[in-house]
Amino acid sequence: MLAEVQLLGKDTAALAGARLWALSDDEVTDCLRAAHRLEQAAAVLQAQLVRQACSRGLPAAHGARTPGGWLRELLRLDPQPARELVEQATALDRHPVVEQAALDGVVDLRQAVVISEILDAVPADLTALAADAGVDPSGVETAELLERAGHTMIDLAGRLPAFQLRRIGERILTHVAPHLADQADAAALARQEARAHQRRGFTLSLPVDGMVRVSGVLGAEDAATLSAALHPLCRPIPGDDRAPRQRRADALIDVCRLALRTGELPYDGGQPPQLAVTVAYDPLTRALGVATADTGERLGPATARRLACDAQILPIVLGGDGQILDAGRSRRTATGILRRALHVRDGGCAFPDCDRPPRWTDAHHITAWTAGGGTDLDNLVLLCRHHHRLIHHPTGGWQIRPGSDHQPDFLPPPHIDAQQHARRNLYHHRQ
Known part of the structure; x- marks a missing residue:
């Protein structure tokens, strides 16, 4: 099998280096579909190999604490793709029919994972649910309804991408057992909310090229709260050329800055929470140099000047070897x-x-x-x-x-107004 997989990889690499300009439009489209099908089949094979490795205990045998950690080391993966690969392998293992649909090319891997998660969310005992709903439980077979639900979702996958499948799957019982749908929805939402609360999380990556990736998951209620806080700050304003995603990012920081200003956050290290920045200052040129945040990240002089506008300034005089010779009193610039x-x-x-x-x-x-x-x-x-x-x-x-x-x-600069006429804010009421 290894030789066949290696040969397939070699052939695929050779095709990737082929001259595509000679293809007709129809051939480009058809080849794209075929390449996607190849990618998905390879992904299912990869998920099966991960499942086999986990069943044999290979991650632990190699000293890894988790399967994801083992995959990160083995395949040089980033944390998120490694976790997703483990989740995919686990999801396919629970539902062989869905896995076979992925192998047959009927669904892609993301659709297969979504369908598996939808089937997992169906209450395990529909008979009891029917009794609670006042429906004769004798005609309710959980296994049969699950099978129907799976085939229904696989059929829908031929028309809908994964994110739309997930939304329809939230009410799958309306398609296969409408007389149980309302009760099942209530039970599913309760489980969903408990699971979301347990899985909630927020991470900050290490900086790369001055950028820190922010990622996380929130429950529906928490996400609605976040949206309510950000929405008033995300509206476009005249002359604002920021993209929506940039406005949302700025709004999140604005909310945090407001929280820091309130003085109501718990103390941290004996002081109110604050951003601490150390910056070199040349008294001869009265210029600020490169700054360093308390996270250890470096900030440019322009950023240091902007932060110094509305900050608490604590002058410290250092000797030639970096020893502190004098620490002055801090003062707020505008309070x-x-x-x-x-x-x-x-x-x-x-x-x-x-x-x-x-x-x-x-x-x-x-x-x-x-x-x-x-x-x-x-x-x-x-x-x-x-x-x-x-x-x-x-x-x-x-x-x-x-x-x-x-x-x-x-x-304004000349490219906005060649005459540079003075402008003022006419929106705010002047006292």
């Missing part, structure tokens, strides 16, 4: 009465026509604090996180200056 005055004056983010309220804003120094700018009302302006980043971006081109009435004026 108390000054922060309240900014709320009253700006009414929220002062960037032209932004609708973010004061609680979602930072206090930005018009003339940077590191450049000698004062922490006073005329040198401060409220900006939401998105527009704060825009102002600090080296190619953003926007400038801010105090007007004659001490209100902040925004000067």
Whole structure:
């Protein structure tokens, strides 16, 4: 078998290097379908091999704590694909009919896993469910209904992708046993909610090229709560060129920043939760260097300058060998009465026509604090996180200056307005 699999891999690699430009349109389409079929058959074979390895105890024999960990080491897989491979092998093992459908090319592997999970969600004792529903239980056979449900889902897989199959499968009994559907739904939802609560999770990957992958799963109730919190912050605003996914990412950070500002989070290490950033400062050039977050990740000088706008500054003098010679007193750049005055004056983010309220804003120094700018009302302006980043971006081109009435004026870059006429936020009510 090994020789045949190796030969198949060699032939497939050779085909992948073939000249595809000579194919007709119909041949491209047909070859794509055939390649997908080949991929799915290979995936089922892989799942079967994983199941066989687990049944023999190979992961433990190789010192792995979990089958997923063993696959990560053996196949050089990332954690998520390794977990998915184990889940696929387990799902197919429970329902041979579904596995055979995958081998026959009737369903692909994702559809097969979904169908298996749907069948697993059918109550184990439909006879008792029928009795509770006031239906004569003598005509209810769980095994027969499961078989009908499986064949129904396999038939539907010829028309629907996996995500739509899952939605239909939530009410599969309406197709095969409508007289039990309502009771089965209630029981299935209770099990689903308990399972979702148990499986909930949230992970942050190690940084790669300055990016951290955020992933996780939430129950339906928790997801609805998250959506309710993010939705008001995800609306497009005039001149906002962010993609929806970028707005959602920014909204999540805004919610976290608001939580940090409330002062109601539990203390961490004897202090309120906070983002700590260490940054080198050159007193001769009054310039900030590369910063380091308390997670150990490095941040660029532009990010350090933006964070310093509305942060607690703790000056520390280091000797040549890095020893601390002096630690000054920390101070907040805009708090108390000054922060309240900014709320009253700006009414929220002062960037032209932004609708973010004061609680979602930072206090930005018009003339940077590191450049000698004062922490006073005329040198401060409220900006939401998105527009704060825009102002600090080296190619953003926007400038801010105090007007004659001490209100902040925004000067757009020449590519937006060649005359660079001053603009103000007309959305917020001015006191």
